[in-house]
Amino acid sequence: MIIRMKDFATKDEIQKVVNYLKSKNLEIKDVSSDKVTIFGVIGDTTQVDYHGLYAFSGVGQVTRVMTPFKKASRAFHEADTVIEFPNGLKIGGDNFVVMAGPCSVENEEQLRIIAHEVKASGSNFLRGGAYKPRTSPYSYQGMGVEGLKLLRKVADEENMLVVSEMMSADALDEFEAYVDLIQIGARNMQNYDLLKALGKSTKPILLKRGLSATIEEWLMAAEYIMAYGNERVILCERGIRTFETYTRNTLDISSVLSVKELSHLPVIVDPSHAAGKWQMIDKLSLASLAVGADGIIVEVHHDPEHAMSDGAQSLKPKKFDEMMDHIRTAAPVFGKKIV
Numbered sequence: 001m002i003i004r005m006k007d008f009a010t011k012d013e014i015q016k017v018v019n020y021l022k023s024k025n026l027e028i029k030d031v032s033s034d035k036v037t038i039f040g041v042i043g044d045t046t047q048v049d050y051h052g053l054y055a056f057s058g059v060g061q062v063t064r065v066m067t068p069f070k071k072a073s074r075a076f077h078e079a080d081t082v083i084e085f086p087n088g089l090k091i092g093g094d095n096f097v098v099m100a101g102p103c104s105v106e107n108e109e110q111l112r113i114i115a116h117e118v119k120a121s122g123s124n125f126l127r128g129g130a131y132k133p134r135t136s137p138y139s140y141q142g143m144g145v146e147g148l149k150l151l152r153k154v155a156d157e158e159n160m161l162v163v164s165e166m167m168s169a170d171a172l173d174e175f176e177a178y179v180d181l182i183q184i185g186a187r188n189m190q191n192y193d194l195l196k197a198l199g200k201s202t203k204p205i206l207l208k209r210g211l212s213a214t215i216e217e218w219l220m221a222a223e224y225i226m227a228y229g230n231e232r233v234i235l236c237e238r239g240i241r242t243f244e245t246y247t248r249n250t251l252d253i254s255s256v257l258s259v260k261e262l263s264h265l266p267v268i269v270d271p272s273h274a275a276g277k278w279q280m281i282d283k284l285s286l287a288s289l290a291v292g293a294d295g296i297i298v299e300v301h302h303d304p305e306h307a308m309s310d311g312a313q314s315l316k317p318k319k320f321d322e323m324m325d326h327i328r329t330a331a332p333v334f335g336k337k338i339v
């Protein structure tokens with residue numbers, strides 16, 4: 001951290017800032033000239049709220065040098081993190097994972113049809129929401145724990161892994177029992193009590209980017225889970241809120257590159273919630289592969305016209321199969337293998 005005092009800061013004001021930083025066990029390196037007072041602050045600055053330093057009169061500008069996230073940062077862990085599941089499937093490195101399934105688990109027959117189709121096309125991860133974060137309280141809210149049990153049953157029949165969204169820490173035991181990868185939805189990315197609870201989970205976490213979250217806020221959310229004890233975090237770009245309304249959200253494709261620079265954690269893309277239109281999913285998935293994403297999570301429904309949620313963005317199995325062919329063709333060009 002570098003602090004530049006205002007030109008007319010008094011000796012007393014400067015001393016107060018110095019004393020405060022020293023009380024936090026930080027070392028001060030004075031690099032002032034005759035005209036300006038500037039000092040570098042060395043040590044563990046995570047204890048200091050850098051915006052809070054502006055509360056000291058005389059402080060002109062505070063510049064952070066290090067990122068506020070540590071465990072999630074590539075500066076502290078240079079190699080890509082690869083997350084391994086009990087069946088040997090790996091996410092990260094040169095692997096490209098494809099997770100697919102309905103937005104919501106609706107019933108056993110629906111789930112079985114979709115799981116069978118996506119597995120046959122090459123997806124080894126079954127997605128499906130049992131607890132749904134709906135904008136309207138009158139919309140379908142999901143099957144709850146019965147939905148998780150169905151996911152487990154059908155995924156086991158198809159030899160697939162399960163990813164599903166958890167909305168409340170109260171449900172952690174259910175998720176530990178039935179799910180392989182716990183999804184935290186965009187709306188809960190900054191639910192810090194939930195993030196702390198996930199620190200105690202034995203399962204990897206799929207952390208979606210918040211609706212309007214900056215990349216730093218997203219990585220700080222990952223840092224929470226990691227700081228509380230669970231370092232197995234996979235990030236998921238799912239589009240952000242912008243002024244544009246033609247698509248449901250705006251897929252921030254460059255966020256994959258930003259995150260790869262800043263962090264060692266794997267990052268996948270959800271083109272379904274980004275675009276909100278099934279017609280765009282194939283091309284956005286290929287774009288995700290091209291920018292170096294570690295995979296995609298895609299909504300698929302055999303009868304999207306009658307889906308309980310997100311039918312407009314759900315691929316029919318045949319379209320999903322065609323997309324998988326395109327991904328299979330393109331993956332080697334980008335040094336990835338499909339898992």
Ligand code: PEP
Nearest residue numbers: 129185186187208238273
């Ligand atoms: C979902 O995956 O079904 C979902 C609700 O996603 P998001 O949290 O990205 O909106």
Ligand code: MN
Nearest residue numbers: 103299309310
């Ligand atoms: Mn959905």
